[in-house]
Amino acid sequence: MTNHWIDIKNADVIMIIGSNAAENHPISMKWVEESRRNGGTLISVDPRFTRTSSLADIYAPLRSGTDIAFIGGLINYILENELYHKEYVAEYTNASFLVNPDFGFDDGLFVGYNPDKRGYDKSAWSYQTDAQGLPLEDKTLQDFNTAFQHLKRHYARYDLETVSSITGTPKDALEKVYSAYAATGQPGKSGTIMYAMGATQHTYGTQNVRSYALLQLLLGNIGVAGGGINALRGLHNVQGSTDMCLLFHILPGYLNTPIEADQTLEAYLARSTPQTSDPNSVNWWKNYPKYMVSLLKAWWGEAATTENEFAYQYLPKNGADYSWISLFEAMYQGDTKGFLVLGQNPAVSGPNANMERKAMENLDWLVVVDLWETETASFWKRPGANPDDIKTEVFLLPAASYVERDGSVTNSGRWVQWRYKAIDPLGDSKEDLWIINQIMQRVQGLYATDGGIFPEPIVNLTWDYGDGVPDAEQVAREISGSALVDLLDADGNVLVPAGTQVKNFTQLRDDGSTAAGNWLYGYYTDAGNLAKRRDSVDKSGIGLYSNWAWDWPVNRRIIYNRASVHPVTGEPWDQEHPVIRWDAAANKWVGDVPDGGTPPNTIHPFIMKPEGHGRIFGFGRTDGPFPEHYEPWESPVANLLSGTQNNPVFKIWASEMDHKGEAGQYPVVATTYRVTEHMQAGAMTRNLPWLVEAMPELFVEMSRELAAQKGIKNGDQVTVESARGAVKAVALVTSRFRPFQVNGQVVHQVGVPWHWGYSGASTGDSANTLTPHVGDANTMIPEYKAFLCDVRKVV
Amino acid sequence: MQSRYVRRFSASERLAHWLHFLAFTVLLGTGGFLYMPALQPFTVGAAGEAARLAHRVAAVVFIVTPLLYLMGDSRGFLGSLRESFSWGADDLRWLRLAWRYYTQGANAEGVPPQGKYNAGQKLNALTQIIAFILFTITGLIMWFGHGAVAPAVFRWSVIIHDLSVTAVLALFLVHLYQVSIHPFTRESIMAMFEGVVTREYAEEHHGKWYEEVKASGEVG
């Protein structure tokens, strides 16, 4: 979230798209209702009428996988009717920047496409620059080459008629949504977008989110109270795990993983540290070397010296794709031999689950750390498998639950909140920290005694957590950062004495004098563990609660908040909900922690970009600077907007279990989702009798029309089948699902929750045996949300 | 030698009567707790549950008794049934003059001679039969109908059950009074213990029946 949960209440319009917040983020509805109570409007955009839709002022159905068309239509509506926030767009975004004249777009493809590599040469996706390398601008936005004009031309094709034909959304519903949401482009009005996996789990999921960002920039909704683009995380600490790099392509604090070209620390830092000659651009990432060197010092301590590039060479530099799908493809090919699973249940949650379960048979060993014997832990005795044929040695380590251990969790609003242990772990269960510590101590010991090809990174790793349960606060201090020697200011005075915590990342240095496990997470200072703060008094008037816990970065509750004020005066666009305000008398900003403390009219607000502007033209992605509508990998219809049916960049796999379904055999669109009563892959809830009672079985929701066509009655047992698998489920025939009119053709859609599996108190087939093994072109997140199937009654 | 007595009730009839009496009094008592604030402690908690259980056991006896009667003495059962439903001018006249019968005796002026059962007894029997049917139906609904029948059906069952009790109870009191207190008629209780009444009683109170019995030659 650029903003945070409570801030939802400040919104004038809330669009929940690609999320069923009432179902999966029930607490958020408290703030949604607060907004509505103050006159706010709730829009729910979803393939089916959900618990969220039941509360909405406007509901618009859309066919799964057509978000870009839907939002593209809205962007077009805004541009055609000139409803964008003109000053904001001109001053704070790169709309006025002139784009390289070689840039172009034709029939669904941006310039530079190479079909053999399924990738783009992005050299023409760039700005025109002057002699100093500064982008050329036309503040009138009229130049043919401005990003703004490119945007206009790109989305001119997304007219109401076309969008309705693609999405299946009735035109009147589109118009209602468009006019309500576009109204937030007025200065002082705010609109927020709440999205979740419904947006991201597509082969163009990143571009779905990009389309929201674009929309919000046009309407001036980024940085303001009640605005932002707000990813609702699916678990209490998904945000934390992302920040701490539980993703394959980053190091803690969103630092890059080295690639082959980064043979030296200098080369790595040169590639990673952006430059600008614009004096008004803060270009925050210019500090990159400080964060990277501090991280290396945190990891390798004394062994990280100026002489050895701070142990930079200990890091692998292959830049390989270790995303979920790739890992399982490799496992399926027999390339992966060992698998350590903590708090995950791939046998239920992975796409094409039959294939991923099969892939695990190729492992020599599997360690599962969990509260329960999950489907993954028991994959070797799953229905249809012969345990005698599976040689994988499986270890199940009983884990302590979250009430049995201390530590921090980071919520979607980036709040780092400390949690205390309520009881000691039951039975033989152990804290994750204890388990990792024990494993690492043994691995380190083995490398120390037996050596190996490259033992130094392991042997020299700072690992001083003792023999018992590691102290979570010690880990917190290590993450937050400390001075290794006395840090001196320019005058030679001691700023931070050696051995004490730094105040925040501004005190980190690139000379090896500081260590920090994650530059973003400076919450453990000499004032103590700020994640423990519990001051429930709100002094801001807009619900910032700045002394409750701690928010990254630097306790800033709403990021890019310099965009919430007029560029010259520093007065908030929205006087009723000021995030920050320039107090000329005191010569300082009041309110939230500002994104840069200099006076108004001195810096550009988007400080994380070298050009300091929000990107209307966004060239960072692999698949295009503007989101373009493509059909899901499996779709019953042809792309109405171009001859390019699918995202041209995502990777297509070709193992013998990677089947693709065709509309002839599988005419029905399917999607997967969660229900309130169950948690993710279900181990934690399918073993709780009260929740099983409330939601006992796998079901498939479908329209009355489809049910009639298939001879299915409500409550019937039906089979849902895709090219990859089949599940048995109870038919839930409902008016909440309606057939879509897509380009004159009737398209039916069904939905299946994915919580069930063959282990635990409540068992059932896993919806992910249906889903395809393809992922987003940028992030590799699987396309769980749109695929093809057929349904039939079990006779 | 001519017997002093006339046979009035068979063993089956007597057994059925006393079973019915027993079941009825238990039902009356366990049900009646509900109506009498002074007895409400018997309805509360475990005592109440025991009372409800006793009510059900008695109800089974109550319902089964007529069947036992029918099986034990079908002639008597059917005969009594027929008798209860056959009404003539004498019955109506008797009813009109019932007060005289009960205050002056069977030989009071104008009181017509009666058959085996006088009109009052027939009226009692008819009420008992109708109430029996109502008790059984509404009782079974209350017993097994929870959640199975519409609430309105249940509610009316309670009301009908309770109204039936009121009617039957009034007649029961009259009946008790006659067979145990009233000097003119209390002799008749002998028929329910011994199965017989004296010739004098039969002749005086059930003249027509006495003649029939004499004519049939069962008594000399």
Place this chain on the structure above:
Amino acid sequence: MGKVSLLIDTSKCTGCRGCQVACKEWNDLAATDTTNWGSYENPPDLSASTWTRIAFHEVEGDSGVKWLFLKQGCMQCTQAVCVEVCPTQALQHHDMGFISLDQERCNGCGYCAEFCPFQIPRLEANAFTGQGKITKCTLCQDRVTNDMSPACAKTCPANAIYFGDRQEMLATAKQRVDELKAGGHSNASVYGETELGGLGRMYVLLERPAQYGLPENPSPALAGFWQKGIQPFGYAAVGLTLLGLGFNWLAQRRNSALSVKAQEEA
């Protein structure tokens, strides 16, 4: 404390059923075996182990489909039929305005279950012996009499369940209905202000009560008939009978005496 009330704002309810589970957790009620019967709704009905539940009503209207959620449970009536028909005073009016249930006193007759206009109390009894106890929501008597809110109100993540002084709840409800009406929900209403003398569980409804399965005009039906009709009638009938028998006894005694005297005179 004066009279208290729950207030359930259906316009805010997300149907998450946190209240349903919290009720079971606090009151230590077992989960039952259920199956999906073509609905999100489960357990399918209130029962001895389910004192509150969310009923899901899918209503198709001119403006599209609506999905209405209603938290069911004891309405805590002022004119409480259950209290009227309960022969054991197991059900009683508590000073705080809810209907308390003393299971020790309950004999399992089930009249409350059958006479309740909302069909809330549930009897789980042996079909043959009739042995069993009635169950229903008592507004978490053990909590509310100790200055805590009921478990359902405490847990509701959507802030759709309020608990407090009944007059305050009523004011809140009316204010909310005004807001909703101003927002275009012309059918919005308060349910429970006057129904059955005023309910200790009030609702803010978006639509007509019938669309939620609530009776538009709940009435005590035949409840009072028993105490107010049958019981006095029974007493009167028995009394009159005894009186008649008394007169009869006196009359026959007088007649007997007269006839003895006549014989003597003769």
